[in-house]
Amino acid sequence: MAQIKEIETGLELEYETLPVLPLRGLVAFPDMLIHFDVGRLISMKALEQSMKDNQRLFLTAQRDIRTDSPEEDDLYTVGTVCTIKQILKLPGDNIRVLVEGTHRAAVEAFSMQDDCLFARVFRLETDPGRTSQRRKQALVRTLQERFEDYATLSSHLSRDVVLTVLDGGEPGYLADYVAQNTPLGFEIKQGLLEELRDVRRLEQVIRIIGNEIEILRIESDLQEKLKEQVDKNQREYYLREQMKVIQNELGEQDFGNEVEEYREKIRALKLPQESEEKLLKEAGRLEKMQPLSAESGVIRTYLDTCLELPWNTTTKENINLAEARRILDRGHYGLDKVKDRILEFLAVKSLAPQLKGQVLCLVGPPGVGKTSIVRSVAEAMGRKYARMSLGGVRDEADIRGHRKTYIGAMPGRIMTALTQAGSKNCLLLMDEIDKMGADSRGDPAAALLEVLDIEQNSTFRDHFIELPFDLSDVLFITTANTLDTIPRPLLDRMEVIEISSYTEQEKAEIAMRHLLPKQLEKHGLKKSNLSLSRETMVYLIDAYTREAGVRRLEQQIAQVCRKAAKIIADDQQAKGTTEARKRVTVTRSNMEKFLGTPRYKQDNVSKKDEVGVVNGLAWTSVGGEMLQVEVNVIPGTGKLEITGNLGKVMEESAKAAVTCVRSSAKDLGVDPMFYKDSDIHIHFPEAAIPKDGPSAGVTMTTAIASAVTGIPVRHDVAMTGEVTLRGRVMPIGGLKEKTMAAYRAGIKTVIVPAENEPDLQDIDPIVRENVEFVTAETMKTVLDTALRRPAQETVRAAEPHTTLPVVPAAVPARITRQGDIC
Template sequence: MSEKKFEKLEKKVAKLNEEEIEIPEVLPAIAMRSNVVVYPNTVVPFYVGREKSLYALEDSMENYNQLLFVVNQKDPKIEAPKEFDLFKVGTVVKIMQIGKLPDGTFKVLVEGISRAQWTKSVEGKYFKFQLKLLKSRYRKTKRLLALMRVVRDEMQKYIQYSRKLPTEALMFLEDMEDPDVFADLAASICPGTLEEKQQLLEILHPAERLEKILKLISKETELLEIEHQLDQKVKQRIEKSQKEYFLREKLRVIREELGGEEDAEIKELEEKIENGDLPKYVKEKARFELRRLEKMSPYSPEANVIRNYLDWILNLPWNVKTEEINDLSVARKVLEKHHFGLEEPKQRILEFLATRSVSKTMKAPIICFVGPPGVGKTSLGRSIAEALGRKFLRMSLGGLRDEAEIRGHRRTYVGALPGRIIQLIRKAGVKNPVLLLDEIDKMGISFQGDPASALLEVLDPEQNKDFVDLYLELPFDLSQVLFITTANTLYNIPEPLKDRMEIIEIPSYTNLEKFHIAKDYIIPRIFDELNFEKKKIIFRSDSIKKIISEYTLEPGVRELERKIRSIVRKSILEISEGKEKVIVTPKKVKEYIGPPRIKDENQLDAPTIGVSTGLAWAAYGGTTLFIESTFFPGKGRLILTGKLGDVMKESAQISFSLTKKICGEEYSEFFERNDLHIHVPEGAVPKDGPSAGITIVTSLVSSVKKIPVDNNIAMSGEITLRGRVLPVGGIKEKVLAAYRKGIKKIILPYLNRYDIEKIPDEVRKNIEFVFVNDIYEVLKEALVCEDKECGISKNNL
């Protein structure tokens, strides 16, 4: 375009701006390839450079009274767009001003007049469209006015946070009352993509347009508000950091002016490192961490981590030991002082101490006390510590699931600490305490690791000389720690862990042992704890025996101690109210702690058909249980109840098959026409194990042949399909349980005959033991019948 032609256009623009606007049906068009969308009632500048657009601009000025149709391209990257590359809806604008730029392009300032939709293209060397004007029809309702107010408020927030728009833009909105014009002005400054802005142009009703605008502005304002909050936080942290740096530098300068005094904390730590009785590798690690601490700010989080770490490694007893007592007579007295009975465990402990006194280089074995609750496992560990003159510490492993409790946490974690083993050793202040690991059979496994596997390194004498805690990252010698573990059962302890321990079984107490424990140990200890005169409360021997036999059936003495404490409290109350002395008689026992808890239902009154007495063994000790069976018309099914485990269910299946074999063909029709129901009472208590085999067979044969079972007999043994009786475990606990409940005869497998030697003489004298090889011998002893053979043929086996 020539200079003369451009000057003519400028003059024509100035002249036409003063004339009234009439929009023709056909107008030249410019395809906009920027993200700017021109709305009616707004003034927008844009640049024109493409040849087709310049022709359209010239045609608009010469033939169409400065009127022009602007429409956006769908893809701004297209250099030479066709009709299908354009949106259908655009804006009829009036050219307000034209200016030529040095690069040959033109800057055009236009005012939006009306929305329009092109319906047909007119052929030519530039875009020219036949247009259909789009007018919005609406009523000025209260809802529309409310929308205007909400958009105005939201726009104010947006302008405040964005900092991209001048506040003058808000003034136009404040003064505008026409909803249509207001919506167009708001759309022109509303953020959004090209598609979203085009949608606003295509929406005719101002209410719908304002709703869309509100949605877009609210979304952008929310993001800007979050950015503003983040900026504020960052600014505050920077200011705080700068302030701390300034104060630290000022403090450093003041110290230099005062004579360059060293930091007292650093100096104290350095003295501990150099003067402490620490191994060489520990000192080197401590010096390295101290140099790191000197270089960093004393207020930084990492400095606090280093301080804690130095505190741990400098206060551990790396070379501090307790002098051990090697006098076996002292050890024997200590064990006798605190424990009645337990001859075998005491003997094993003394043998262990004697061996240690001979060989100073012997690695400490890991002792594991196994027995039911309340038999004195923990107190035996405490007695060993007293006998050796060592410090005693206890750590409960019950429910432990996190491997870090043993190995410690790495220092990278927040709140990291060494494992509990190292914590207890620091608490003891010596490297050779007696450490009791209680309830080792009750550890668990979770996603946090397997603590039992972590204990292998701790308890293995070959490995624990250089035990590395993950927090310390330094080897600590645990070989001089005397580890003692306790468990209720062995089968819950992992085999690799069990292999590293020396098992000492602690049996249940007999009633006679409980009597002596109560009389000579529990009652005097209670009076000593209460600092009370023993003469004012006198326990008669028959009263103690009554408590043992009628109120407790436990393998240990915890419940017995609770009952005695309850009686002592009630006696002290009577003395406080004026009574001079209390003599605890059997009548007083019932008055103080109520009627007996243990009654005769633990044993049958007379021989009963289909009910046999079995012996069971669990973590809490031995017990007796009844096996009940009955037949009734049916289809030969087997029904099992009583919360039985899988192994016990299998025993019942084997017993059912064996019973059919024992009874012979004459009972085959009986089994086909009747259902069998086997029940083990106390249905809420889980029961499992193979040792009830012979008890179930006895009950079934009794039910089939209608022969009662001797109520004074209890039995335990695994059964095979051929009728052989196999050995079982827990004989001592089972026999003691039977003895406590008044059983006179016990049937056991022949291969268990040597286990009887471990049973106290008091029990063996009062019980008759029958050892059997097959089920025929069991039935011969257990069934009460006139015929010695009870109608059972051994040929059927």
């Protein structure tokens, strides 16, 4: 009303008093015809009064259509003055009225006379506005386009209404016409009626029609989808009914008998009450469904999967320790830690049958036989064997399964492996557990926490099965190449057994016992067809393989067998079977004919004593290596140069070695200020190979001491160990592989940290027989052993100034080949 009063200010208004006819859910617009039914007393009175006078009356909408007897506050104050065109009586005392709107009007006051509501109203003039004619035309065209789209989607509009809108007209008239002839809410129409500015009213109508178009499109899509679904359901119902008739004619099994079979199988399992009731309930649901419905297929799959699980099926274990040991030794050489642990488990099981399953983790480099030994363990124990690969698994559902509500749901790998094994107390191998990942679908390592916990896995619940399953009798064995990527909580649940890389002698033994016979059989050869001695096998290992395991070695043996098979086959075809060549001898001299040029060379160790050149020992993923260090002291300004593609740890170890020599300069018999006028250059040959680790500290310190004193280092001595600033020798790792490398290089003496003395028990016997070991607590022992001092000279080596606490074994110095980072 504020807007109306503002427009009418300053104008001389003409008032008239007219009977009021309240409209429920309708709004009348000027210049429009509208018909409606009248049945209320107040409306009848208004018609009677209008017919007595000049057939004019005031139509206005009531705010709440549920009000039967509206009062002044229940009516809008803006309405339309209309003229009655026709009155038609209907059955039931109702009247149909046709009126034509004249103009907009606003109420000044309401009054009641003879049960008829009157209103004193004044005319409201619309404002055409100052909008340019071009903008008006643009708005009209926009309305026409949208209304045409609206008419296409709506089934309530007649063709005449569409044509009238497409003919165009003034903005105010078009806005009122569209509002009058579209099924909009009466509140929206009332707002348009109260808008006196024609252009603004047209803009509102355009927005409203746009919203209605979007709503109609959504409704149309929904109706189309609903129709398709109804048609599909009707078609499926018709086909199912036909299928029933066909099945009855063919005499096929009744659906009810299938459900009863499920019930019998469920009761025969003798499951706990909770599990049995759950499965019987699912069978009951299946009975109430259509046989070919999608949901019945889901329930069938669920019941079949549950019934296939080995709920009460177990295998009898072999507790004969001697027989178990024979089976383990038959297929694998070495791996004593794994074999002893399995025999211990069997021994305890024989004394305490109630012992539950264990969780073991075999850690070692690739190719050492982690996966294959597990198969032999299962055979030795008399357990069923199942394997699941965890490499690349990123979805938690792979372990626990998917909810059966999803399409294509299936149980997790744990339940699948148990079904494949067919035994509740099987041996389950989880291969490559360190290669698992995690993403937005969850962390599979977190799902394994319950599986590998022997205190919790007795009630493991798979998401698909949804029933508790006892995993406590399962023997879990996992394999990994490294422990760094295994989460700590998961690693804490496993007993770790480390498997180190094979030595040269162990590889030769494995090759002669297992690999060569296997490849001979695979290539159709007999032992008499191929002669390959142990010495030749050792040469093959040194010259053509460089690995921790024996996979590459087996490939090379297979290549030798292929070449031998070709020679024998060619001989048979050329000379005939009776005169054919039946034996091929492979020696070191003719190895290149079978395998080509040797790929690896022996470690080059100097054959003479040199100043500043020391033989170090390094550990790699493929075994031990010789690591020479060269040091030169030249006139300069006190610079320290370190080269050889070293890592940060190794560079820090070199700086510590220089400081150790400087602090012991007097004991070495050199000027304590020697470093000011000299540059020290420390170099590790084979700079293309990255190197890192602290265990070359002793080697660098010895080389620096030799370079500054001019005393040569024995060429037949190698060493390993970390050094402190005070000259203490700290323990290292990988001693077994390092000492084997020293033995291969012809080293006679190896200096090792004193704290590594217990590790000498694990060294290969052939190495202990041919190499002398010197244990050193300080650099004094190292220098006394390594430096070739003149007979008449006594050099005092540096003793540590303080006694430091024992430091745990550090990571060994490592050389990586083929781009590995230490």
